[in-house]
Amino acid sequence: MDVVSPELNSLLPDEIMDTEAIEDISDSQAHGTNTQSKTTNETTVPMETDTSSNVSSAENTLVAPTSKDSSPSSSSAGNQITISVSSTTSSLPILKQSLATSTTSTKTTNSVSGTTVSTGGLKLSGPFTISAANHQIILNKVATAQASEASKSSATCHQVIKQEGQKLLVTAIGKSGSPIVLQLPNSKAPVGQTSADPKIQTPQFKVVTIGGRPELKPLVGCTTNQMTALQTQQLKAVQVTVVSVASPTSSAPPKTVTLPVNLALGQQILAVQQSTSASPVKVVSSQATAQNIKPVQSVAVGGVSGSHFKTIIPLATQPNVQQIQVPGSRFHYVRLVTATTASSTVQPSGPSTNSVQTAKPMMVSTGAVRMSVPIVPAQSVKQVAPKPLTTAVQGVSTSQTQQRLIMPATPLPQIQPNFTNLPPGTVLAPAPGGGNVGYAVVPAQYVTQLQQSPFVTLANNSSFSASSGVQTQARLPVNGVSTTESTSRPRKPCNCTKSQCLKLYCDCFANGEFCNNCNCNNCFNNLEHETERLKAIKTCLDRNPEAFKPKIGKGKEGESDRRHSKGCNCKRSGCLKNYCECYEAKIMCSSICKCIGCKNFEESPERKTLMHLADAAEVRVQQQTAAKTKLSSQISDLLMRTTPVIPTGGGRLPYTFVTKEVLEATCECLLERAKCSEQTLQPQAEAERMILEEFGHCLMSIINSAGKAKVDCASINC
DNA sequence: GAGTTTGAAACT
DNA sequence: CAGTTTCAAACTC
Known part of the structure; x- marks a missing residue:
């Protein structure tokens, strides 16, 4: 060379x-x-x-x-x-x-x-x-x-x-x-x-x-x-x-x-x-x-x-x-x-x-x-x-x-x-x-x-x-x-059973990936079957030269930046379920779609409702996460600041952990849970159950933290 | 988890 | 190219 x-x-x-x-x-x-x-x-x-x-x-x-x-x-x-x-x-x-x-x-x-x-x-x-x-x-x-x-x-x-x-x-x-x-x-x-x-x-x-x-x-x-x-x-x-x-x-x-x-x-x-x-x-x-x-x-x-x-x-x-x-x-x-x-x-x-x-x-x-x-x-x-x-x-x-x-x-x-x-x-x-x-x-x-x-x-x-x-x-x-993101992103494992993962039914194959950690049966989408896979690729490309190109591409002038290259053909989902490739890709249907009863367009009230629900759900998740993080941090902070008196060999947890801050954080968690239940129109009984569960989680966090502190303090005392 | 629904892919 | 079948994911219960 x-x-x-x-x-x-x-x-x-x-x-x-x-x-x-x-x-x-x-x-x-x-x-x-x-x-x-x-x-x-x-x-x-x-x-x-x-x-x-x-x-x-x-x-x-x-x-x-x-x-x-x-x-x-x-x-x-x-x-x-x-x-x-x-x-x-x-x-x-x-x-x-x-x-x-x-x-x-x-x-x-x-x-x-x-x-x-x-x-x-x-x-x-x-x-x-x-x-x-x-x-x-x-x-x-x-x-x-x-x-x-x-x-x-x-x-x-x-x-x-x-x-x-x-x-x-x-x-x-x-x-x-x-x-x-x-x-x-x-x-x-x-x-x-x-x-x-x-x-x-x-x-x-x-x-x-x-x-x-x-x-x-x-x-x-x-x-x-x-x-x-x-x-x-x-x-x-x-x-x-x-x-x-x-x-x-x-x-x-x-x-x-x-x-x-x-x-x-x-x-x-x-x-x-x-x-x-x-x-x-x-x-x-x-x-x-x-x-x-x-x-x-x-x-x-x-x-x-x-x-x-x-x-x-x-x-x-x-x-x-x-x-x-x-x-x-x-x-x-x-x-x-x-x-x-x-x-x-x-x-x-x-x-x-x-x-x-x-x-x-x-x-x-x-x-x-x-x-x-x-x-x-x-x-x-x-x-x-x-x-x-x-x-x-x-x-x-x-x-x-x-x-x-x-x-x-x-x-x-x-x-x-x-x-x-x-x-x-x-x-x-x-x-x-x-x-x-x-x-x-x-x-x-x-x-x-x-x-x-x-x-x-x-x-x-x-x-x-x-x-x-x-x-x-x-x-x-x-x-x-x-590509670091794209490749490191956990991909959903496929579950193919009949296609041998060598047809476009298989997402792995369609995405140009080997099956890895999938649940597929009789998988040929691997190096052990490179011959078959190569043939399959060739077959797919013969059938459709664009088969391995991204389906979501750039649209025409004036249209959305992203659109489905072929458009969807949905008939019953209203293009508001993940059956629809457009909706799944979080894009609206375009003029090239051949869908029936499409509700996946800009002014669609159904779509807006879905979007709002999705946004609200996302916000709730974020709030809950933040509240729990706050709770944990405050508990940790208490652990650092307080030195509870732990009776030697005693089983009682120090009450000092239930402070004002902990209570506030706990209440925030409960309120978020209540809001979540309310927005999802859950029945009252279900909402109460969810709130109680949340309260249980909060208590467990407090108890675990206190217990941990007890062990730590005990070990220090020893 | 099993069964159903759905639409893309594959086939005719 | 249209109709049908196959397939696997999405969804429901």
Whole structure:
């Protein structure tokens, strides 16, 4: 696997670095480690990135000029990277500093251009833009759509990374929305041949893995050992790992992912493949030294024309996690699960194995094909990885870094070719094992679920240890709602009995989640039945391509912000019961609803009544809670202030607990209960019973508190 | 907790 | 596309 040079690392948005990393950059850069990259077998492929958690800076994104725009050196001999940094507003000190110290760039106040990044034998050339203001690195489309087609046969229109016979062709995403294609053909195949006719030869894609991992340990035999101390120090800062696309190795069968042509239609393909053992470049090297890196791998997939492709690089605790956000889709992030091959460059030695077991960063995994295929036609991409994510991810990572997902090795040839029908955000995880690649389709939420799923286990199998780990998932905001909230929110367990949880009847399945702690019978909505589940997903999508999209979307102009995408069809519920999907979603029915006798509209008296009742109930609950809290606090306060005289061995509780404050609080509780009964039109007898029960509760609280105080005092006296 | 009602999903 | 069946959640008792 190729690893980004320190120079390029320094150019990455600061969101992908943690504070430590940034500091490290500063430190290392201060020492002038400009020449380190040449001795480091690492190469970075710049990814289109957007970590713009800052909205204000989002508008400052600058796109490097395409070749059409006379961008410099896009066709230059593949040994250069032309970096055009245009920072209009906010300064990015770290970035600038990095640029100033680690590149040969021509620096101006707010922009840097003409950077050549050369790392070891790997060289990357091609225009891209680093926007300091927006914290973006944008790979521009090298040419226009027409030119791009022609460019496939010309290396000059690609950014080429070449190392030891391997070439990585990078067709950058441009403003026109062309997909990023990181193409690393087999080293034995000439570049021109590979790219000449994609129809004849299926393109092989390689996923670029960005991010490193803290606590990485150098692998035995990797080039890390050759790194100087300065290199090591610099690499601590940030790591961008370019993972292979096709995995041509002399010893292992290449892991090739064949992508359908239509994926290029406004959809972004991110294929990853790590370099193999045969490759002189070991991915591990930089990461192994990245002790302080908080690697992040995330890609926000933009839409077709004119949409913004953004690669979100959130902090991930482990390197082989990549996230893809597809706005508008409930599948928002992706975990790329590394697969392993029998021939792994991972040394069976203790250190490397242990590093995995202990959640140490192991980009070492070889032959892995990781591929994320955002399916949804992109809409405007506004989602970014907020900085707070960094903290969240880090927090999560510490607790779950040892979890690993064992992916079933079931090949799915019948489904594999058609990625377009998979749910958005689906992760295609190659199954570990031989040359055949099986995929586990993991909708976004699944990834998070997997962390707590019983299917997530520690892999003891050495073949898994290096690459098949499921890493801690950075949680990105989903439609403005933190996925941390959405995923941590307790979901109602399903009770499916006949659907095997593989139909949309099942809420878990419909929400793109695994069943977990459900009451379902004969459940197939789990990794153990990935084949069936994959088929079911495909079936659902065939039936309705929108099946996995949120039902509640934005309405037309002038209508409510939220409305049901299809509308309800209620007939008997008046749309005022939870049978109605609109009412359940707490939205009013809209013009597209086909309901009969609908009462779920703005001026509906029934609806207003319900709303008032609901509000009143909520207020009552709050008041009761407050009253009880007050009572408890006052009792506690009394416990602190009073020192009741406790007769030795006596059974009497001190009367001093029944103070004025306690009485008042008790009365408040009783009054609230009475009001509640009154508002709910309860019969008097029932109301009295409820009040008495409440009084009993209050008494019990007092007695318990007094008893506790007695015990405490007695123990003190003893 | 069992039985009923309901409407979305699935099927024909 | 409409009608019917299946299904699981919501609801009632």
